[in-house]
Amino acid sequence: MTQSPEALTSQLLKTAKKAGADAADAMVLQGTSLSIEVRAGALEQAERSEGIDLGLRVFVGQKSATVSASDTRVETIEEMAARAIAMAREAPDDAYAGLATPEQLAVDYDISALQLADATPEPSPASLQDDAARAEASALENKEISQVQSASAGYSARQVHFAASNGFSGGYHRTNRGLSCVAIAGTGTGMERDYDGDSRTFQSDLRSPEEIGQQAAARAVERLDARKPPTGCFDVLFDERISASLIGHLLMAINGSSVARGASWLRDAMGEAVLPDHLSLVEDPHRPRAASSRPFDAEGLPTKPRNIVEDGVLKSWTLDLATGRKLSMGSTANATRGTSSAPSPASSNVALTQGTASREDLIRDMGTGLLVTSMIGSTINPNTGDYSRGAAGFWVEKGEITGAINECTIAGNLRDMLRNLVPANDARRHLSRVVPSLLVPGMTLAGN
Structure with missing residues (x-):
């Protein structure tokens, strides 16, 4: 079973201490992203990625080092800790580096009040393509637009967790939904281009594709x-x-x-x-x-x-x-x-x-x-x-x-x-x- 980001940071810290670190902190980022680009009404490019990144910082006295990986296997985490310790021992002393004291740490925070993530389901590739196509079509309704360089829509979701040997452990989820359009007006050496776009945490806040396409077109025409x-x-x-x-x-x-x-x-x-x-x-x-x-x-x-x-x-x-x-x-x-x-x-x-x-x-x-x-x-x-x-x-x-x-x-x-x-x-x-x-x-x- 895949471990959660919280469990992975805990494992990183335990492994670092076992390898000889005096102190350590760890960060895990896990996320997905989806992007769609449309040109001339057809799908031009579609990309989807899913991944996880692990980061470990260790302290050996006043020396420190940071390593990272994108593999969650136990042997990889053990290798990360061993390499970080070896690197730290060769690093110069840094009198200013070090973790926060326990009394400095955040407690009793309200993540929900920040509204960092949209609970709405991840949009389908078809819905993103439709948004990009509508933005492109809207821009092309302006007769002075010779072409649309790109119309793209995207979505990302990311889980962040941070923990340290001073006792801190915390994380949050973040989402983003975006849409953009780049329009070109004129021909030959008289071409000018401009853009419009929007990026929001909540999909419902995103401006309409039609508005974005129209604005991109109007801005390009103004530059002629x-x-x-x-x-x-x-x-x-x-x-x-x-x-x-x-x-x-x-x-x-x-x-x-x-x-x-x-x-x-x-x-x-x-x-x-x-x-x-x-x-x-x-x-x-x-x-x-x-x-x-x-x-x-x-x-x-x-x-x-x-x-x-x-x-x-x-x-x-x-x-x-x-x-x-x-x-x-x-x-x-x-x-x-x-x-x-x-x-x-x-x-x-x-x-x-x-x-x-x-x-x-x-x-x-x-x-x-x-x-x-x-x-x-x-x-x-x-x-x-x-x-x-x-x-x-x-x-x-x-x-x-x-x-x-x-x-x-x-x-x-x-x-x-x-x-x-x-x-x-x-x-x-x-x-x-x-x-x-x-x-x-x-x-x-x-x-x-």
């Missing part, structure tokens, strides 16, 4: 006849689809791994203003139906909401146990890990304070500038925050969109950009990063 913008200093409005990338740069800069190495443009900014005074950035790992919600982190610590930025002022780094110890601080319960790696810090669900103006209001008020809807490439200096990215979108003249823009570069410094940004009120609340469209004044544009 694109030109380069003028070179100069202009306001730039980051569309809600890509605005979370700006907050992502902030999150990377306050990650404990970056701060502990001194490789962050915010390394000395604790207690300083990094956003406008009226804006806050809040993390909530307990938001129901959100993709990054979790009751405990990858070291067994209880997760909880925290203010990362409060009224513009930076209040918290993002830490796991090791980076917290390096910085003489406590963990913020943000450890994440895969089966083949040791824990590292990462944020979960975050939300930026929304503004009162709509995106259309910001377009009207910005006068002349660039509305960015897609970006490519990235040159970000992690030490200085200097920012440069390729961009495409729409030119705004006298508060109105006048045409599509491509092949340009936008540049600035993240410290200045974030401190002066203006938010709209259009953030989608089901996403892990709830960030509205963001207006950044006075960026440098390189075009014609």
Whole structure:
């Protein structure tokens, strides 16, 4: 009989202790995924996978090592433990590595309140194919669409269990249902493409295939006849689809791994203003139906909401146990890990304070500038925050969109950009990063 993830983590720990580990933790991921792609109304590709991954981290004094496998046989688990012990004995001492103390561990958490998994049965391949075909057909109803590059639908379910020799043992089930469509407008060298898609924990929350296909088509058509913008200093409005990338740069800069190495443009900014005074950035790992919600982190610590930025002022780094110890601080319960790696810090669900103006209001008020809807490439200096990215979108003249823009570069410094940004009120609340469209004044544009 196949063992459960909980039983496998217990077996991994027992085997590691028997092999000579002073302490250990183990993670088991078991899941299934199904994806369907349609092209020209016919099935293009179908994939289904089922698998299980085992991860074991052992400690021998202040030395540690991590091994992984995808085989649950007893002899494989014994070999994992033996190899991990041998590797750990050759590793250098790490004064900051180690498990949580028993009093730090999560207890009495309510997994059901997070609504991480949909109890609805797994969709059939036929139903996924139908969704993808409907999205494609909807996009092709737009006469300016020359073809649909891809229309795909997918589903995944995963069981996660984590246990450690300090007494922690816990797990949860997570599901995801997705649908996307990429449409191409125009012909020859005048082709332009764009996309739309949706990804949800609960299948009933997913937007309709028709809406996704129509939106993908409309976005592709809007990009036809694109030109380069003028070179100069202009306001730039980051569309809600890509605005979370700006907050992502902030999150990377306050990650404990970056701060502990001194490789962050915010390394000395604790207690300083990094956003406008009226804006806050809040993390909530307990938001129901959100993709990054979790009751405990990858070291067994209880997760909880925290203010990362409060009224513009930076209040918290993002830490796991090791980076917290390096910085003489406590963990913020943000450890994440895969089966083949040791824990590292990462944020979960975050939300930026929304503004009162709509995106259309910001377009009207910005006068002349660039509305960015897609970006490519990235040159970000992690030490200085200097920012440069390729961009495409729409030119705004006298508060109105006048045409599509491509092949340009936008540049600035993240410290200045974030401190002066203006938010709209259009953030989608089901996403892990709830960030509205963001207006950044006075960026440098390189075009014609």
